[in-house]
């Protein structure tokens with residue numbers, strides 16, 4: 281029994297999305313259950329937790345989660361909720377610790393999640409079964425090449441099955457990185473008054489808005505600002521024209537990719553791209569050898585937006601990982617982590633880091649524009665008549681581009697293929713009776729025995 | 739959280755006149771920004787200005803931040819060209835969020851002045867509240883404190899360094915596209 285008429289909410293044939301999906305509390309509640317309690321969700325990167333005792337706090341849906349490397353070097357994730365009465369056991373956003381001590385009655389938990397200390401235990405309890413009161417672990421935690429994901433569903437497919445074809449694209453970021461991928465310790469965090477789906481599909485596929493919504497920023501940053509070029513990403517200054525030839529939007533069953541295929545335009549918005557471009561060319565032969573011609577020449581260095589459903593975007597070129605945490609139907613937090621190749625010279629890393637801050641940090645020249653329409657789309661759906669309206673994402677429908685990699689490609693980055701893919705996946709996930717259907721497969725006949733895979737590091 | 743470079747011991751008492759002039763200068767600067775006179779604001783900066791806003795990371799007092807090879811996180815870390823780029827963006831007339839016009843209001847208070855080792859430079863601490871009102875009821879506000887180095891030049895007071903500290907960790911606003 282489906283809770284809602286999803287055919288009516290997301291009409292894939294006509295590319296229409298009813299605006300109540302951004303506003304209705306009941307739909308949002310169902311999203312927390314169907315999407316955030318069953319999909320693999322991005323937690324962080326192993327480079328944030330190099331030492332035993334290193335921890336970060338994040339969210340899975342609205343659940344507050346601690347990710348910590350234990351004394352045994354294993355990375356685990358727990359609900360940030362005391363097993364006594366439910367207070368948070370950790371209020372810091374990250375750091376290094378030997379234990380998590382609850383501020384209410386002082387129960388304390390070690391970095392492996394075990395209940396390690398109970399004040400006055402001998403005097404007040406008779407045989408408290410401590411083993412029953414460890415922190416509640418997130419059911420599954422797996423790493424894909426350093427990218428940590430957690431999942432609340434015991435019966436969900438493995439992370440690698442869930443990622444499916446998108447892993448082929450993620451490899452361009454993880455495997456090409458000289459010395460491995462490196463993520464800055466702490467993210468930028470901003471709370472925006474809009475529905476979480478809007479910033480996600482904006483980041484994974486909305487090439488159409490770039491030149492117009494960001495017109496002010498686009499005329500002062502990077503190639504246009506410095507006079508090196510009068511077009512960025514195929515879009516001419518002042519939105520006067522668009523060259524759709526060199527880019528594709530690619531939709532897989534579950535996830536999406538937008539990429540420019542030219543091997544360097546990821547750096548088109550940089551004020552000083554030269555050192556980064558030099559690094560790319562120095563590293564490129566190694567990438568070609570490792571990942572082949574197509575990925576080495578056409579994807580490595582391109583502006584590439586990898587959207588992993590539901591809420592993480594890995595963006596090569598702009599070089600950040602972005603998570604959208606839902607905070608009720610009308611609010612979200614956006615967390616932005618700069619990423620770079622560990623083996624890059626420090627000065628090159630600095631250029632990337634500066635660029636992330638300057639463009640998509642909370643005071644970024646481009647970042648500031650998007651919150652406004654995301655808010656308006658969400659909150660004007662408070663009006664009953666407005667809420668009956670549908671958004672239209674029909675651009676580029678039926679247009680196909682030749683593409684030898686996984687997924688179905690549609691030409692140009694001014695295209696709405698990825699956004700359609702996102703809402704189709706949203707619908708599939710909301711309708712799915714079990715966690716396997718989320719990826720468009722039926723569950724194995726025999727029930728899957730949950731295996732909590734632990735990550736070992738020597 | 740104070741920046742080490744700015745922790746300078748007073749070398750001599752500050753004259754009443756200088757302290758008064760600095761207070762007037764900061765009020766005038768705030769008004770220039772409130773009135774969106776960005777090219778004029780740029781003239782109040784030295785060419786070698788460094789303007790920073792660090793992120794107020796919430797770690798435990800006893801704990802170090804998780805190790806990373808990257809430098810600390812800043813929301814803004816600009817020299818003059820970066821600030822000019824921000825000002826230029828505002829002046830394009832293409833920032834839709836500011837049309838209808840945004841109403842700005844800055845309150846600068848608790849001004850404390852100290853001398854530094856450089857005779858014509860002063861360490862100036864202040865607290866601020868900044869409000870933006872847009873459209874019907876899109877009101878955002880931020881509070882924090884600043885540590886400035888103000889330089890006395892033949893042309894008048896100039897800002898040579900500014901570190902802006904916000905009290906919020908998660909920025910609760912659609913953007914921080916403004917000068918503090």
Ligand code: FES
Nearest residue numbers: 362364365382385
């Ligand atoms: S709620 Fe944590 S110790 Fe009581």
Ligand SMILES: [Fe+2]
Nearest residue numbers: 489493494650
């Ligand atoms: Fe945008």
